[in-house]
Amino acid sequence: MDKQHPQQQWQQAVITYAQAVNDYVAQGRAHGWDQLEEPRHPATEHLLDAWRAALRTVNQPAVEEHQRQAFRQAWPPAHAPLLPLLDTHGQGIATLLLLDDGSLLARIGMPHEKGQVVRIDGYSVTPIIGVEHFGRCPARRFFALANAEGVRVTDGWGGPQVRRLAWPTGLEGLPKGYPFEPFDLPPVATALIPFPDGQQVLLVSDEGIFVLSEQGASRLLPRQEQVEQALAEGTDPDDIILGLSMAHGAVSPDGKRVVVGEQANRHQVLDHRLRPVASIGPASEYPHYALFNRAGDQLLLNACHFYSGASLAVRVSDLEGLDTDYYSQDPRTPVVQEGARVYAGVARQDEYIVGDAYGYLRAFGEDGSERWQHYLGSTISAMDISEDGRTLVAASHAGFISVIALDRGRPDWQIGTGPHGEVRRWLFWRGGEKPLAW
Numbered sequence: 001m002d003k004q005h006p007q008q009q010w011q012q013a014v015i016t017y018a019q020a021v022n023d024y025v026a027q028g029r030a031h032g033w034d035q036l037e038e039p040r041h042p043a044t045e046h047l048l049d050a051w052r053a054a055l056r057t058v059n060q061p062a063v064e065e066h067q068r069q070a071f072r073q074a075w076p077p078a079h080a081p082l083l084p085l086l087d088t089h090g091q092g093i094a095t096l097l098l099l100d101d102g103s104l105l106a107r108i109g110m111p112h113e114k115g116q117v118v119r120i121d122g123y124s125v126t127p128i129i130g131v132e133h134f135g136r137c138p139a140r141r142f143f144a145l146a147n148a149e150g151v152r153v154t155d156g157w158g159g160p161q162v163r164r165l166a167w168p169t170g171l172e173g174l175p176k177g178y179p180f181e182p183f184d185l186p187p188v189a190t191a192l193i194p195f196p197d198g199q200q201v202l203l204v205s206d207e208g209i210f211v212l213s214e215q216g217a218s219r220l221l222p223r224q225e226q227v228e229q230a231l232a233e234g235t236d237p238d239d240i241i242l243g244l245s246m247a248h249g250a251v252s253p254d255g256k257r258v259v260v261g262e263q264a265n266r267h268q269v270l271d272h273r274l275r276p277v278a279s280i281g282p283a284s285e286y287p288h289y290a291l292f293n294r295a296g297d298q299l300l301l302n303a304c305h306f307y308s309g310a311s312l313a314v315r316v317s318d319l320e321g322l323d324t325d326y327y328s329q330d331p332r333t334p335v336v337q338e339g340a341r342v343y344a345g346v347a348r349q350d351e352y353i354v355g356d357a358y359g360y361l362r363a364f365g366e367d368g369s370e371r372w373q374h375y376l377g378s379t380i381s382a383m384d385i386s387e388d389g390r391t392l393v394a395a396s397h398a399g400f401i402s403v404i405a406l407d408r409g410r411p412d413w414q415i416g417t418g419p420h421g422e423v424r425r426w427l428f429w430r431g432g433e434k435p436l437a438w
Helices: 006-031 045-058 065-074 080-089 224-232
Strands: 093-098 104-108 116-121 124-127 133-136 142-147 150-155 161-165 189-194 201-205 208-213 216-221 248-251 257-261 267-271 276-280 286-292 298-305 308-315 335-338 344-348 351-355 360-365 370-375 380-385 391-396 400-405 421-427
Touching: 006 045, 006 065, 006 080, 045 065, 045 080, 093 133, 093 391, 093 400, 104 133, 104 400, 142 189, 150 201, 189 248, 201 248, 201 257, 216 257, 216 267, 248 286, 257 286, 257 298, 276 308, 286 344, 286 351, 298 344, 335 351, 335 360, 344 380, 344 391, 351 380, 351 391, 360 380
Parallel strands: 093 380, 133 189
Antiparallel strands: 093 104, 104 116, 116 124, 133 142, 142 150, 150 161, 189 201, 201 208, 208 216, 248 257, 257 267, 267 276, 286 298, 298 308, 308 335, 344 351, 351 360, 360 370, 380 391, 391 400, 400 421
16 A cells, blocks of 8 residues: 555656656657557546545635645646546536636536636636626627627626627528527527627527627528528428537637638638628538637638547638638648647637647647647637737636646646646536635
């Protein structure tokens, strides 16, 4: 029986495993993977009770910062030791924003779950009452705050309301004279993205993708011409599927381009007047995610197949009239990343950082050059980055929110290839009395 203190066993296991994985990756990249055996994580399940007790203790109100830092060194964060607990306690975190004052906004729970919106400021977690979903414009100025009554647009977080927008009825963009039914309830927002001028909001939902404005809602997907074609072919209106799978969308930093997609069709790009600009075939089976780069002159489009995927990039200057098929070899839409099914991503300087289904953050250049990877664990569900590009926040289906200092060194317990280190991890677990800071 190991006579080491549980904390010492945990620390040794986590650091040894991280170093083994990092060595494994380095060897594989340098010499190939055929002769390598993937490291196995040491047994740690017997340490979980001691870890949980220590974590609860360090989250008591009177604990000082130096004690918290000592706890992180003694019990370094890791994913693999917690696997026995995640089926019971893990949960997705649908939306995550890093505010300019350093605080965080998060929606705990996935969009179709009841969930709760909270603000995390230091070690304080405060519920936000009356807000069920939220989003921010790509210029970081305007916020969309939604509940059953509609969508409010504010100028800044906590700033004055500038717009009040109604939910779509569900009949927008559908031919009249057919027995289409309106929504019984407002659509569940999987993304709310105000335009940079604060006048409109892109609403992404499984019930359809719309642009909300004071003049009403405009349907972007399913497209009206798709519905009209189905009717013209004799399809019964009751058999026309208006719901979407893998619905996604993005607004360019200048608000002049909107990209939308879902699994059954090519990526669609529209101009600021919502007129079609381009139709782009995906680089894998099912269109899944879209993201503009920091400068707003390139668009990243991801598609997935099971837990893997591929992303292509296209210059905004090449969009007008672009019409490509699935797996196109068009030089204007090169594949810049292979392997990642992307649920969340951010852009900084000349690189993209995406979160994949295997729990990795992956960074690559706009030209497709691989930069670094950083392991968090479980499927990455939400991400954001600070204005200066030095702080990254990421959430996962393990119920984690990770605050990562970029380009400021990697601790010995961190699995990854870049000089980045997590400085705080929050556990928002099902059944927990309160969120816990690690």
